[in-house]
Amino acid sequence: MGNTGSSFFWPDKDPEALGAGFGTNSARARKNFLQNVDDSGFNWLVYIVAASGFFTDSYNLFASNVILPALAYVYWDGTKHDKALAFNLTTLSASAVGQFVFGYFADKYGRRSLYGIELIIVIISTVGLLQCSNGFSDDNGNHTWNIDAWIIFWRTIMGLGIGAEYPLSACIAAEWSSTESRGRMIAAVFLMQPLGQLCAYGAGLTALRAFGSSKVEIDKLWRYVVGIGAFPTLLALGFRLFMPESGRFTYEVRKNIAPNDENGVLRSSDASVSSADVRSLGEEAPINQFKFSEIWDFLYHQGHWIDLFGTSMCWLLLDFAFYGLGFNNPSTLAKLWTSQDLTFPPDVPYWLETSGIVNATIDGVEIINGTYSNGTIADTLVGTVLESNMLRAIHTVSIASLLGSFLIIATINRFNRKHMLTITFCLLAVVLLAAFASFKALFHQGGLHVVLIMFWVIISFLFSFGPNTLTFIIPAEVFPTRYRCTFYGIAAAIGKIGAVLVQIVILHVPSVGKPNSSAIRWLLLSFAICMILGAMCSHYFVPEVQRRSTERDTRKDRKGNIRPAPPYVNIPLQELPLPRRSRQPSHDGGEELGEVEVRSK
Template sequence: MGSTASRPQIPDNLTTRDQKRVFIRRYIDAHGFRWLVYLVAASGFLTDSYNLFATNAILPSLAFVYWPDEMDGWRESLINCMTLGGSLIGQLLFGFLADKYGRTRLYGIELVIVGFTTIALAASSTGFGNSIAVLPWIVSMRFLMGVGIGAEASYPLSASICTEWASTKARARMMVAVFLMQPVGQLISQLVAYGVLLGYNNSYDLRSCKSPSEGECGRVVDIIWRWVAAVGAIPALVAIIFRFQIQDPGLYDLDVKDDGTRAVQNTMMLYRYRRVSTVVSNSADEPQMEELGRDASVNPPQPNGAAIQHRHEQESELPEQFSWDDISDYFLKQGNWRSLAGTSMCWFLLDIAFYGLGMGNPSTLAKLWTYYQAGEPLGDVPSWNPNAARPHASIFDALRDNAVQNLITVCIGSVSGCVLLLMIIDYVPRKQFLMYSCLWLAALFFITGGSFFAVFHNDLHAVSIVLVALCHFSFNLGPNTLTFLIPAEIFPTRYRATCHGIAAAAGKLGSVIVQASLPTWRVDGVSVSNPNSSGLGWVFILYGFVMGIAAVFAWAWIPSLQHPRGADGSGTRGSLKLPSKTLETLGEGLIKSREEGEILGMRARLRIRFARRSGEIREVHG
């Protein structure tokens, strides 16, 4: 980011860590939405989203080329589970490393992993005379890719960098805008798959391809999935280029590495010495700071020597990161394990429903979109053809239907939900919105499951398509986005990436469990995977209970992240916006929340509720 000689001089009166922290916070908060930070985080997030969700676009092609006669889909489930399992490991590993060694020191390593494994996957081969077992190679590359995806889209690195470099007012919007890249990446993967399919169909007639041994069918389809997979390396390259544009956030250098000089310099350099009017009270802890800029000298009134000595004597040592004493004090004695458990359980339960819905799984979508007559005999179909009602479909039909159904049912709703949340995020209480959106999804799943039994065997099956699309819209309007956002805000800087990684890994654990079990899940002998049964309706109902439980954890164990309206000192009491608390305030944990009158914990919340109903108390905060 520049040589040492080009680094700015920090104000002379910044002598203590607290003064530097105030300077950094007010310097950052003097700006709004920082596009450079956003592009750094969003480009990496887009890379991983594309590569994660491209799986469903290429699975039918892989099955058609390499195991065309297999009737079950265990290979596809194995590929998905290994990708998600690798992501889980990446979240835990890189979350810890990002806190221990720095945000940007690791940012780029995971992108290299994703880029390398993307190219290696696209270059998969059976060798000469089938000398290479292609499935283990594909599974291995998807697992390693998952590790890279877990480090980036999982969020410890993108989330921490974006959160710590964002101004308090713009933080929530920047985080939602970064998460928007998940449904956008999913959308792009399906558009690329559809475009490549149509392009090759113009040169080769794929409509008659029902076996890879027919003419050039196998060769052409093999090219199609490689193109779709290889495109994922392009955003990875762009993200790596962006990565070199920033340094570790000032809060990290200050509160973890205890390098206040570098922390202030990195902050000033990120904003390119822009002219900032920052007013701080002239007290012993917060020296007067005037205009800061490339051409403006920073010459606030200097405190006397006695005051400087007093500040050095009063400055406390930083907690020893990852020491048992600090971990036991912050998480156990202060009770902040509840915040970690709350975010982890919400993410775990969410991903059971989100990934259980299939991430746009071809067989699930085919079941929703196809009209089955009750008792209609269905033919045995290979795993590359997800629609048992069309046993004579070609690979073109399978790939086209998969892309179109995914775009309509999943992608449009997911992008729309995230865009709407981006517009309203500053006007809703995030904790309560997470809780109520989980309850809304629970009710929506009950309705979807109940209606599925009624419309599955008649021409009203479009009702289920609309309801599932609404589920995807609601996921990204609420819990899918908020479970990414909240863990990046409520933990102290020294544990932010680790805790975010743990919460995200809990989500991936839920996704692995449901992906591994869903193909064989049964209720009273009714198979979910049987296309002629209504077992999917029971799955929706189950997810309704799951989301209801998630709402309970959000209610009990997640603290509030915002002040009341008009409480940000701006004087705009008529504003509908709910001002966010600073990261420094949220990092103080439950002690600070309790000081502000918030009640947290299952038993405490229930006890207060009962007391309130009995009339013993009248007001409850939080």
């Protein structure tokens, strides 16, 4: 199926076919493949394959902001929010595991052997979620099953698939894109995160208008939102199953052609080559890139632990703030959109207390402080609550995030990515500090609450225009092919640890979720500190992936006209990572620092 499907869906893109004319000279075949990729410009087929998978995972990840209030209304009685946080914690923790494990497997066994597996996991877990129930219930409220346990179980499985998609989508985009379009390609893939989030809200609003507000109808709603996410997953799966192996992995790992080997002589990344390392041209070398000695040499002796540390810490600090603001979206935004303190009865349920909706008239019945005139909770408010949650998120977060993503796609080669990451971290710190300093003066102070909403809009824009996109891009560029997915998975998993940590913090500070509490401002201060630390990590530890353009970087367009290159051009993947100060063994058995000359094209 693989070869036939690859030749049909990917004509002239199979790396083995592109090198067929060079006989046993694998180095020349590799060079021809890379030249073909560089000449392809922005490859839309590659983009669809990478982006479709990431879209489905983003949709499923952020659909939690739509379905959690519905689950709370139908199944979770009481005022506690611990079940919602458990839902988020298991998803994020499983996602971190999926990022690390599948990143390693993608390097160990090849990209192609994993194409589609992560999407199959998402599809299976989606079907499992749709079938969750309490089973048979008797008159005493006893159940044969526990729906909460089943939801957590299937959400954990889904989290594994969601996490697995990160290294695969990013590395597919990086390894199949031309040098010129690489940054724009990966940024465009990440556009699927805010787009997937927006589509989750759109699906929720559509279902809300189609169904009613009874518990049966709201139960249908969350299942509809979850189930519809399987359809784009099936589309993405169709593309993945017929995709050929990454050409870079084929030549640089399976055939073990050194990145700087132009004549097919070298077969190892080591500087010295023994006779055992010189194999017949075209013969595949054993895939042994995970020998501890090689990893130790790359990370410690060559100094690239700094690259892994920098990308990982930037991602952790970013996700601590991003998921702290975004994964408890309904309750946080409800606080911001409310112009005055709210009054609720003591037994108000979680879904209503965190909504900011207290007074309304529905079907001619007046509701005051979330209750009917007889003092009972106004369940009919649930439709208004769910609609308000989704519309607030669209207006405050989704639109701003999409604009930020579009802008960074358009300008990705106009700026140095390392500097841009540092600057946008600093800008976020300034905005978060301003929001912290003014929070008490604006929170529930009549029309002044609009200023707080604007702070959130700016923060959402800067996340997408800066760190949230750039932490996704840079790890896919900087590491060599034989370790790219593994180290990308490590960086992404450490980022998700930041997301898990902030959920634990919120769990232990319950006042953050209270509608009239201003405790969230202290979270804003902690997020600002994280952004400052992120800027420092970016400045000192994140490596360069671009260089300033020169006259040799000018290109001819399709009409034959010479056009100047943008201010910065991407360094080819085969030249990354740039050497750092290395530790070389000294004559006395110790170590001495040595400078390695930076490679240039």
